[in-house]
Amino acid sequence: MPFAPFSPFIAPLSSRPLLRLKEIRAIEAVEVPLADPPLMERAGAAIARSVIAHVPPGGLVCILCGPGNNGGDGFVAARRLLALGRRAVVIGCFDATRMEGEAAAARAAFLSAGGTVLPGPEALDERPAAIVDALFGIGLARPIGEPYASWIEWGSRQTAFKLAVDVPSGLDADTGRCTGPCFEANATLTFLADKPGLHTLDGPDRAGVVMVDALGVDASRHDLGRGRLLGLDAFAGHLRPRRKNTHKGSFGHVLVVGGAPRMSGAAFLAGHAALATGAGKVTLCALDPNILSFSPVHPELMVGNAIPERGVDVLVVGPGLGASAEARAQLARLLPSSLPLVLDADGLNRLAVDAELQESLRSRSIPAILTPHPMEAARLLGTEVAAVQRDRIAAAQELAQRYRAHVVLKGCGSVVADPDGAWAINPTGNPGMASAGMGDVLSGLLGALLAQGWPVPLAARFGPFLHGAAADRLVAEGIGPIGITASETVSAARRLLNEWSVRA
Ligand SMILES: NC(=O)C1=CN([C@@H]2O[C@H](COP(=O)(O)OP(=O)(O)OC[C@H]3O[C@@H](n4cnc5c(N)ncnc54)[C@H](OP(=O)(O)O)[C@@H]3O)[C@@H](O)[C@H]2O)[C@@H](O)CC1
Numbered sequence: 318m319p320f321a322p323f324s325p326f327i328a329p330l331s332s333r334p335l336l337r338l339k340e341i342r343a344i345e346a347v348e349v350p351l352a353d354p355p356l357m358e359r360a361g362a363a364i365a366r367s368v369i370a371h372v373p374p375g376g377l378v379c380i381l382c383g384p385g386n387n388g389g390d391g392f393v394a395a396r397r398l399l400a401l402g403r404r405a406v407v408i409g410c411f412d413a414t415r416m417e418g419e420a421a422a423a424r425a426a427f428l429s430a431g432g433t434v435l436p437g438p439e440a441l442d443e444r445p446a447a448i449v450d451a452l453f454g455i456g457l458a459r460p461i462g463e464p465y466a467s468w469i470e471w472g473s474r475q476t477a478f479k480l481a482v483d484v485p486s487g488l489d490a491d492t493g494r495c496t497g498p499c500f501e502a503n504a505t506l507t508f509l510a511d512k513p514g515l516h517t518l519d520g521p522d523r524a525g526v527v528m529v530d531a532l533g534v535d536a537s538r539h540d541l542g543r544g545r546l547l548g549l550d551a552f553a554g555h556l557r558p559r560r561k562n563t564h565k566g567s568f569g570h571v572l573v574v575g576g577a578p579r580m581s582g583a584a585f586l587a588g589h590a591a592l593a594t595g596a597g598k599v600t601l602c603a604l605d606p607n608i609l610s611f612s613p614v615h616p617e618l619m620v621g622n623a624i625p626e627r628g629v630d631v632l633v634v635g636p637g638l639g640a641s642a643e644a645r646a647q648l649a650r651l652l653p654s655s656l657p658l659v660l661d662a663d664g665l666n667r668l669a670v671d672a673e674l675q676e677s678l679r680s681r682s683i684p685a686i687l688t689p690h691p692m693e694a695a696r697l698l699g700t701e702v703a704a705v706q707r708d709r710i711a712a713a714q715e716l717a718q719r720y721r722a723h724v725v726l727k728g729c730g731s732v733v734a735d736p737d738g739a740w741a742i743n744p745t746g747n748p749g750m751a752s753a754g755m756g757d758v759l760s761g762l763l764g765a766l767l768a769q770g771w772p773v774p775l776a777a778r779f780g781p782f783l784h785g786a787a788a789d790r791l792v793a794e795g796i797g798p799i800g801i802t803a804s805e806t807v808s809a810a811r812r813l814l815n816e817w818s819v820r821a
Pocket residue numbers: 345349356357360383384385386387388390452453454455456457458459460461462482483484508
């Protein structure tokens with residue numbers, strides 16, 4: 318039975334800490350010796366509960382166990398399932414004499430309870446109803462070889478409920494990178510606290526639905542690091558109904574600078590997004606001398622070739638800016654301004670090759686928001702895309718520090734990093750957003766939030782959260798993920814923003 322969790326659109330409601338390996342290991346070091354019952358026993362019980370919730374009685378549960386404590390969790394789960402009258406077998410063909418401590422004890426207890434350990438999937442004589450991947454967790458030390466690689470490949474293609482224990486085997490828990498063969502789960506039950514690798518890069522494809530079980534440990538007694546998975550609750554204080562006694566000046570004036578010849582669409586998209594998500598007024602300063610003086614589609618946008626002398630509250634620079642000398646001149650003029658600034662696209666590419674512009678960005682009184690995709694991030698860091706993607710959190714943090722800016726590193730599980738070292742991963746969004754113009758919409762949306770008074774670090778988080786949630790809403794309505802257009806995300810973002818602001 319394929320496991321296809323379908324839920325109507327609900328944006329993630331609560332934010333939660335994301336702990337990297339060193340923080341998880343620090344918690345383990347304190348809590349493992351204290352825990353009674355032992356954490357492995359609690360982990361195995363949690364796995365068994367999850368399997369029982371998803372698999373009808375009578376179905377065979379096949380647990381792939383590795384040689385470390387991740388495998389130990391699997392052996393405990395197998396023993397508990399047997400004790401509850403369920404049918405469970407373990408596949409595990411390592412040198413058991415090398416197993417140590419609790420994991421070895423868990424294996425012995427499973428065998429004493431009458432459990433069976435098979436040498437590989439070929440020894441099964443029926444199709445399992447569930448596969449539990451307890452091969453490797455946070456102790457993965459190198460790319461996975463045989464026989465585990467074949468088991469992972471076999472398990473991933475079964476039409477059974479596929480549950481990964483702690484982390485899908487083969488996935489780096491810190492970065493979300495598949496180090497080689499990697500299990501593809503429907504759901505991941507992760508322990509002690511959530512982990513960033515489950516939410517960025519390959520993580521969402523491999524982990525499926527992520528469930529966190531703290532194993533009874535109060536993680537807040539420990540150093541939780543500075544990473545968070547974003548949820549709607551993080552923004553509640555700023556999602557308020559509008560006061561009645563307001564005017565367009567109350568919601569700010571956004572200036573979009575871009576729109577070089579043949580690229581004006583980008584600037585129009587950003588401008589429209591800013592208006593539709595609440596900016597009081599939007600002016601578009603285009604570099605194209607032949608641009609229409611107004612947009613027939615959005616006549617409320619003010620369009621021209623000049624930067625207004627006064628009255629602007631927020632700058633959005635980059636959509637369709639191009640690489641001309643004039644583009645550079647606009648950047649040189651605007652970067653030192655004391656207005657909140659969003660810098661995207663060609664603005665970032667130009668910045669990457671210009672030390673003077675970099676210095677004026679760093680010296681700003683209000684740090685800017687930079688919204689690079691991985692290629693733009695690589696240019697800004699003087700490296701390759703692969704190096705950025707190897708550790709997206711580290712790359713975003715380095716950019717934030719080097720440019721003294723808030724950085725939104727786009728891609729699956731966008732990473733937001735602040736100059737002070739705090740970071741977050743955005744859980745919203747879907748592959749329908751891999752289409753032209755999405756970045757322009759995000760820039761406009763960020764401009765609108767800043768114009769409405771959102772603090773810069775919070776706007777840098779809520780912009781991608783809202784934009785991704787808008788695309789998710791479209792998917793829930795049957796519009797996408799195939800074929801979502803950037804303009805459609807603008808209307809969906811407007812609807813969500815109004816719903817959320819009324820409810821708050
Ligand atoms: N600490 C606790 O009490 C708790 C831990 N918990 C659970 O334990 C998990 C962490 O356990 P862990 O540290 O033992 O690491 P784990 O992921 O089992 O892997 C290490 C083993 O795999 C081996 N190995 C590594 N890579 C390999 C490869 N590519 N190919 C082949 N072998 C490879 C490595 O061998 P070695 O590198 O030493 O040769 C070693 O034997 C964690 O994710 C959670 O599920 C929970 O129960 C909560 C309480």
